[in-house]
Amino acid sequence: MTGMFYGLGVGPGPAGLLPVASLDILRRVDHIFAPRSRVSETSVALEALRSLDFPRQRVREVEFLMDGDDRRIGQHYSALAREIAALGRQGQSVAYLTIGDAMTYSTLGYLVAALKREAPELPRRVLPGITSYATAAAMTGFALGEGKERVLILPCPDDLSTLTADIEHNDVVVLMKVGRRLNGVLDLLQNMNILEHCALAHRLGLDGEVVLPSLNVRPEAGRLGYLSVLLIRKHPPRRFS
Numbered sequence: 001m002t003g004m005f006y007g008l009g010v011g012p013g014p015a016g017l018l019p020v021a022s023l024d025i026l027r028r029v030d031h032i033f034a035p036r037s038r039v040s041e042t043s044v045a046l047e048a049l050r051s052l053d054f055p056r057q058r059v060r061e062v063e064f065l066m067d068g069d070d071r072r073i074g075q076h077y078s079a080l081a082r083e084i085a086a087l088g089r090q091g092q093s094v095a096y097l098t099i100g101d102a103m104t105y106s107t108l109g110y111l112v113a114a115l116k117r118e119a120p121e122l123p124r125r126v127l128p129g130i131t132s133y134a135t136a137a138a139m140t141g142f143a144l145g146e147g148k149e150r151v152l153i154l155p156c157p158d159d160l161s162t163l164t165a166d167i168e169h170n171d172v173v174v175l176m177k178v179g180r181r182l183n184g185v186l187d188l189l190q191n192m193n194i195l196e197h198c199a200l201a202h203r204l205g206l207d208g209e210v211v212l213p214s215l216n217v218r219p220e221a222g223r224l225g226y227l228s229v230l231l232i233r234k235h236p237p238r239r240f241s
Contacts, residue, residue: 003030003088005115005122006095009102009129011048013205017130018052025127026054030092033084035064035107044227045097047206064107077107077114084111085119101129105155105176132229133174136201140213142231144172146238156181156230160188167192167234175230182225186218189232197233200224 006029008022026032026049036043043061065076084094098108103126115122133153137144145151149171156178157163163185167173178185189195196216202224203209212219 002122003091004093005084005088005124006093007102007108007112007124007126008095008097009100009106009108009127010045010097011099011205012130012132012135013203013209014048014051015205016051017135017205018049019127019129022127022129023052023054025095026052028093029095030058031087031094032059033080033094033096034059034061035097036061038063043097044206045099048099049097073110074114077110078118080111081114081118084115085122088119088122098129099132101131102126103128104131104153132201132204133176133231135204136199136211136229136231139201139204139211140199140231142199142213142233143237144174144231156185160184164188164192167194167232171234173230173232173234175232178225178228178230180225182228182230183221185230186215186221189215190218194232194234197236199231200228201231202226202228 006025008025010018010022034043034046046059062080065073087094096108096111098106100106102108108126112124112126115124133144136142151172151174152166152170153174153176154166155176158181175185189198195218196214198215200210200212200215200219210224
């Protein structure tokens, strides 16, 4: 017998932002793998589900690896894929959780690729989730694209001159994975005189949530760069009379 693998995007945050199909899968699979950073006490993906009812005794937290070493990352997800494949060959189903959309800057992509190599016979289904930037745009009233505006989605570059060029060549920039670079990014936006057209969302739906529809009053960076998304607009949004 062959089981089934499901990749599920959850959250962001415990506000019920989970597709009905994903909730149905959570309630009936045999195993739920919840990734957790080695520096975190809890799985953020599980935090995003804390208000929902599903069999938590089936949850197993697993470490996720994103240390920049491609060889180590490959070995890590190959080992995890072999473990999931062994459960599948016993006829058991496995759901793997990831924050936001399942295939947008997600570690799930590494696992799906590893499953294709290690267990091509295992049926797989990936369900989309809701991105942090779509949630942030909805909460702040930030238009992600008007008319034929160019929208760029990217992880924050280390070289902020690259970000300057990205902003200059696009109308809207969605900036993810900001982390410790936030202060420098705020300096850049201030120098470009566009802070008031930008928005920031931090730890959406989680403890310590911060949602800023405008950065006209510059926030203190602190740890706001972690689990944050910046919505950057080069020009003010269009106004219709």
